[in-house]
Amino acid sequence: MFRGFTPLSLDGKGRLAIPSRYRDALMQRCGGRVVLTLDPGRCMLLYPATEWEPIERKILDLSSFHPLSRQLKLILVGSATELELDGSGRILVPAPLREKARVDKDVVLVGQGNKFEIWNEAAWQAEYDAATNFTAALEEARQRGDLPDELKDFAL
Numbered sequence: 001m002f003r004g005f006t007p008l009s010l011d012g013k014g015r016l017a018i019p020s021r022y023r024d025a026l027m028q029r030c031g032g033r034v035v036l037t038l039d040p041g042r043c044m045l046l047y048p049a050t051e052w053e054p055i056e057r058k059i060l061d062l063s064s065f066h067p068l069s070r071q072l073k074l075i076l077v078g079s080a081t082e083l084e085l086d087g088s089g090r091i092l093v094p095a096p097l098r099e100k101a102r103v104d105k106d107v108v109l110v111g112q113g114n115k116f117e118i119w120n121e122a123a124w125q126a127e128y129d130a131a132t133n134f135t136a137a138l139e140e141a142r143q144r145g146d147l148p149d150e151l152k153d154f155a156l
Helices: 019-028 050-062 067-077 095-101 121-131 134-144
Strands: 006-007 016-019 035-038 043-048 081-085 091-092 106-111 116-120
Touching: 019 035, 019 043, 019 050, 035 067, 035 095, 043 050, 050 067, 081 091, 095 106, 106 121, 116 121
Parallel strands: none
Antiparallel strands: 006 106, 016 091, 035 043, 035 081, 043 116, 106 116
């Protein structure tokens, strides 16, 4: 289970050092093999290879005739890159993915359960700030009748 956020920096070669608290889990789950891909319009997604493979199969099973399915395949599978943690626990983030995600030096690694999100630091801060209005957004969705079923009875 990956959770929490960690501000990090890419080195001059575009390498990202995975924090040590996650390295052991990645080595146990997938032998250090990970898949990095783009999240449409937001950030990069970093999956242990064993977590990515069933997701990729589901995406590839989608119809190639539907424009939204084609777009999803193009972004998620088309930009997916298999990587391996090096001896220092780093991954080399390919330049095309850094460019598309608008990532250069300062990033935030965000645990999301079975995967990580890798954000441009400024974009993550804006997204996080917007998320702090969750209570107001939740109430607005309730009033519109647009609340997802899984949130209707959700409580902390």
